[in-house]
Amino acid sequence: MGVRQSSRKPANAREQIDRAAYELFSQYGVRAVGVDTLAARAGVAKRTLYKYYPSKNELVLAFLRRREELWTRSWLQGGIERAAVTPAQKLLAIFDVFDEWFRRPDFEACSFIKVLLEHAESGHPLRKASQRHIDTIRLFIRGLAVEAQVPDREEFAKQWQILMMGSIVAAYAGDLDAARRTKAVGALLLARNGIDARPGTRK
Amino acid sequence: MGVRQSSRKPANAREQIDRAAYELFSQYGVRAVGVDTLAARAGVAKRTLYKYYPSKNELVLAFLRRREELWTRSWLQGGIERAAVTPAQKLLAIFDVFDEWFRRPDFEACSFIKVLLEHAESGHPLRKASQRHIDTIRLFIRGLAVEAQVPDREEFAKQWQILMMGSIVAAYAGDLDAARRTKAVGALLLARNGIDARPGTRK
DNA sequence: CTACTAGTAGACAGATCTGTCTACCGGGCA
């Protein structure tokens, strides 16, 4: 029975694996999902999975890379670019994008934070990878800060990321308005840095 | 050999269990620590453990309660009371206490956040318990906001907690100065609410 | 046709997880 489907859907087993990993890991966390569950969800034999990824760890690393591509770049950065024009407006638009995200019934929080908190051992490859992905996001913020001509870019970017991560955790803890609330604090921080993000310019 | 020690250290098996649970769960997270490891660390038979707690879940709930007592009340609230006098100063002192915490080599982040993020299922008892413990902290903040005569206490408390949680995650991701950075943002938020926390009054 | 490639199904090993159970020990107490 299962045999027949192989000809109907031979479409890259690898892509199926990556998709399933993305769905399951981002929703439930990497510790909570086993490779059997994963293979089943991907509609793929466990053997095939281990052909592409020599260990679950490698698969998780690939998941984190995919998360950066789909979540960080496509969804977050893309959403911001679409929503705002000036760099200061883009910074604030992060929280508009978050606002919609927090209200989705399947809101899953940030995978990088989740993986980071799941691994206490400081040298663990998954922990280090999560840190790097978090750094990547901060570098993006820093870029916007530079464009916005914030005096101390580094300090500002770190503060802004603290706001972002705090709002995500708060939303996961049940505060659906966390994005709106955090945006207000962000506006204060921008103002303190001499940036007025709400000029007469439309949108 | 192990027999002899029982008479030397009969001191409440239960207390030993609670201590071990606190150490291991707070450091490594609840999913990462099994009951065997826990019983071994407590120097107690697994049977004894299951006598006091009918399941691991119950043990984790007890751990969270203990965490609230030791971390939230004793350490955090106690530290704040000791460090500051006025409510506004107390709010800012949170980040002084955090600053020292973040620099400890065994900095373990917030157990409530960890447990929350480890359990995706919205109705899960551990998730709900974590949310309640996070609520407790916010109520404490809210109390300080009331004392400080902040106009909108609820909104302020939620924003302040976002700052707190964001700084903890940032510190766990490697930013040792997260507390100092966040304190600066907190000062902005206080100022916006008409509170000047840095009067001539000493300390 | 042959050989190769990509994949399947699923058994298996060995570790680890939660939770239960038996058999035992030693001190306090009536």
Add this chain to the structure above:
DNA sequence: TGCCCGGTAGACAGATCTGTCTACTAGTAG
């Protein structure tokens, strides 16, 4: 003396976890 009580050590059941392996199949290229 006899009995209970708190605790120990560790075997066990059954699930689940990562990772390996065999035997098979279907499609494709030469």
